[in-house]
Amino acid sequence: MTAVAGPALGDGPRDPLPGLGIGRGVALRLAVDADAEALAVLCLENREYLRPWEPERAESYFTVEGQRANLRALLDAYDAGEMWPAVILVDGEVVGRITLNNILRGPLQSCFVGYWVARAHAGRGVATEAVRQALDVAFDELLLHRVEAFTRIDNHASQRVLEHNGFTVVGTARHHIHVDGRWHDERFFERLAPWDDGIAPLPPA
Numbered sequence: 263m264t265a266v267a268g269p270a271l272g273d274g275p276r277d278p279l280p281g282l283g284i285g286r287g288v289a290l291r292l293a294v295d296a297d298a299e300a301l302a303v304l305c306l307e308n309r310e311y312l313r314p315w316e317p318e319r320a321e322s323y324f325t326v327e328g329q330r331a332n333l334r335a336l337l338d339a340y341d342a343g344e345m346w347p348a349v350i351l352v353d354g355e356v357v358g359r360i361t362l363n364n365i366l367r368g369p370l371q372s373c374f375v376g377y378w379v380a381r382a383h384a385g386r387g388v389a390t391e392a393v394r395q396a397l398d399v400a401f402d403e404l405l406l407h408r409v410e411a412f413t414r415i416d417n418h419a420s421q422r423v424l425e426h427n428g429f430t431v432v433g434t435a436r437h438h439i440h441v442d443g444r445w446h447d448e449r450f451f452e453r454l455a456p457w458d459d460g461i462a463p464l465p466p467a
Contacts, residue, residue: 288391290348290360297349298330300356304380311381314442315417346399350379350392357383360392362400372408373400389423397427401455405464412438412448421449429453
């Protein structure tokens with residue numbers, strides 16, 4: 263789990279992205295209120311599995327109503343152009359979540375990516391493919407220039423996901439996140455847009 267992305271995010275309806283092949287392998291879809299039940303089941307089933315990487319959660323987080331409230335907050339941020347929250351699907355079934363967070367416009371044009379995949383689907387390349395598709399959204403749809411990510415220094419699986427997607431290590435942020443009862447150092451990764459030439463603020467038309 264990382265330290266948990268065309269037109270502005272708030273433009274248009276909350277529709278799934280075109281061409282992602284829902285029902286055929288790994289796909290992303292913009293989260294909707296109706297995902298609350300599936301996410302509550304996943305969060306509860308994977309509570310111990312995700313605990314070392316996630317912030318401390320209230321008991322309400324693991325309920326349908328708690329997930330519904332969380333989704334409403336994410337979608338409000340989406341409408342404001344600050345975030346792109348999606349669910350990860352395998353053959354049409356929700357198996358995790360991926361989010362392009364803290365979208366910054368102006369001279370930065372950046373965001374950071376956070377994601378998690380249920381234990382039953384870990385180690386099968388699902389997270390790697392989900393991040394690849396999220397990068398397509400960031401660079402091709404949202405026209406961002408830079409995507410950042412953080413992982414705990416001992417989260418080697420997540421680091422491999424990022425490395426397979428062309429991220430490079432920038433450095434180490436000391437005592438960067440408080441999870442699992444203490445502050446942890448995190449590795450800081452970055453990936454620049456394929457169209458980056460060091461000069462142009464946006465990709466060529």
